[in-house]
Amino acid sequence: MTVRKSLALATATVALGSGLALAAPAAQAAPSAPAAQSAPGAAAARTEASAAKAGWHLIWGPKSHKPTKYWATPDFAPRSRTLGVNARCWNGGDGTKYKIDVVRTRDKKVVKKGGWGYCNGGWMTVKASTSSGTAYYMRIYLKGKAHTVEAKAYYYR
Template structure:
């Protein structure tokens, strides 16, 4: 009887672990339950022509820093969404994201300040399709590892 329970428990653990591993990328990509940049066409199984958020850059991370100007990315629509996050171990460090048009260094959208707690911060901006943009990510406090990604909505 004990061997049967142990086998059943081991089988359930493997099944649950496999299910969580398969769901992890989608769970990490969706920063909130409402409609925000998060799931891509490849994660949902939809074709690239379907409406939704499409990943155009990232996720990329930067070693511990207090400022990161990301590489450029080019949206293919007029709606741009960016995500960033950092981890602080409870030291109170805050961060913010600005979306910047590359050609003239104009800040097209400023994000508010949030705590480095591992959660994704989302900033949405109106963009010009085919124009290059990048993010400026600022940390107030200690240097921490930062992860970021960018999407367009079509």
């Protein structure tokens, strides 16, 4: 009988020990399961942050000017080597055209000339390779009647 009790006690001890041993990894795994789920979330957050950094960033505008035939905008300085400027005007069907030039402020050098487009309310875009931190401005010319002009500038990072 003592052997039976000893055997039953040993079996109970092994079963109890095994149960604790099996429960221990599950208990350890429970806290790391949310961490494993947050790892892709953290990666997604990093991806969203880098996506927010990459792309076009507004540095000036949109600003409007009363009806005019020429507008030299205020200075703006891109934070990268790629600068994009946009402008538009409205003509009411009179055939007025406009043009955008990107000018470096320090020496008044035209770094990029845009072509002529009609004042139809659509945005004209001119992209230029620039020096980061150098100031630039736009010269917007209208051929025809004076019209309201709207402009803005971006840099790409």
